[in-house]
Amino acid sequence: MFVRNAWYVAAAIAEIDKPLARTILNEPIVLFKSRRGEICALEDRCCHRGAPLALGDPTETGIRCGYHGMEFNREGVCTFIPGQTIIPKRARVKSYPAVAKTDYVWIWMGQADKADPATIADYPPDDQVNWPRAYDMLHLKASYVMVLENLMDLSHLSYLHKGSIGSSEEDSAKASMDVQRTPGGMKFLRIMRDADAPKNWLKRYKTKAKIDRWSEFEYVAPSIILQYSGGVNAGEYDAGVREGGHLVRTIHAITPETEKSCFYFFNKADGYSKFESPDTVRTWASTTDVFKEDAFMLEQQQLRLENFDTDKLMDINTDVARVQMMRALKERLRQEQELAQAS
Ligand code: FES
Ligand SMILES: [Fe+2]
Incomplete structure (x- = not known):
């Protein structure tokens, strides 16, 4: 359903x-x-x-x-x-x-x-000067729920994306995590303080090798995730600094095609570009490359989970946001069922 x-x-x-x-x-x-x-x-x-x-x-x-x-x-x-x-x-x-x-x-x-168009997410900012954006889409042979779950557990960055955007396993393990329910779903704030900057970031940003890295993700049930994340020099995050290094606002919109396949649309606005020369050649292709690593894993996961009772799977500490996300989604599905029965 x-x-x-x-x-x-x-x-x-x-x-x-x-x-x-x-x-x-x-x-x-x-x-x-x-x-x-x-x-x-x-x-x-x-x-x-x-x-x-x-x-x-x-x-x-x-x-x-x-x-x-x-x-x-x-x-x-x-x-x-x-x-x-x-x-x-x-x-x-x-x-x-x-x-x-x-x-x-x-x-x-x-x-x-x-249907009220006013409820459509206002994201990313429609501001090509300060937040130039670019989008892409991946067609996945995996349930949309797996993509949501993937985005809710960022500990995977240190493993699946260790060659690009992942921080070290040690930095990931000490990340702080604050999860809250919202009227439309849930949100989390994950912060890694004094962490090693990912390899990809060192090439582009002028931040130091040690950074504070934060990720604010808001899940809007059933299938939208709004991401605001970035990295600043170590010690700056708690002082309120958000600019100067990696800085993005991304909408992840995951649209089910069938129970076992989906369209993963992502649209990323880059808040760092304004600190670069207007002539800088920017490419977002690396985002798609990173998400292709996710896509491959999710499609393999889908194959393993077909005809398998997922209740037999287990949760670990890093699942705290994923578990809340699933609660919000199930609640939304239940409301939908009630609506269908009433009409
Ligand atoms: S007019 Fe559409 S199938 Fe004949
Ligand atoms: Fe990923």
Whole structure:
């Protein structure tokens, strides 16, 4: 079961210059822009003979099926049938609320009257001068829950990412961790004081070899994580310093495709760039490379956990945030179940 009454990232806006077929929460959806520029999300299955509408062409107000030419508006209502004047009421496909915000098309998979775009995360900052941002997406053959769990337990950085962004095992072991529930999920603050700077960071930032490294992660159920993290010279964090070294705000939006696969969208805003020359050639490719290390592990983990009772797995101390995250997610799933029963 999935939480349906939530906004999910369906695609990057740049992906829908032509109709895009994407399965979300097990439902085939076509995302596109009508010729007059409206963002549309429809069931990707024509009500005539089931052809994918993604193989058709956008019209002024919607899309034309590429098989026999029926046309649908953004509400999914058929507006034209070649060779006939009467359009039956049942000539329609399902439509979904969809809006564009900060690089992404967001989709609401639940009850349309509950969709409020004002609740879409305001992240990362829409400020390309002070917080230039870049995004990417990985399509994973792993449950979206595993990606959430991965982001909730940063102790993995010292092992899975030891060659890039990980701190030493010793520094990781002494990290302080503060976890709190929030109305929409939970959040944690993890700090490593006087820790060795990761190898990648030493190449770019002017901070010293010993740094205070912090990570603030907020989980917004069911599948958004907002990250604010960075590193400053050792001793500076407690003095309130946040700038001068690694400094990022990232949204991690993990959209289930099926129970066993997901789209992992990440959009990272870089707060350090403003301290560099405008001519500096920056690349975010390294972020994708790091997340590919996660992707590989998660896909292998998924294979091991298929047909396995996960209750047999165990928790360790570093799971404190992951456990709270799972509680928040289960609570949200329970609310969803109650809503479905009531309607
Ligand atoms: S399948 Fe779409 S018009 Fe025939
Ligand atoms: Fe990771």
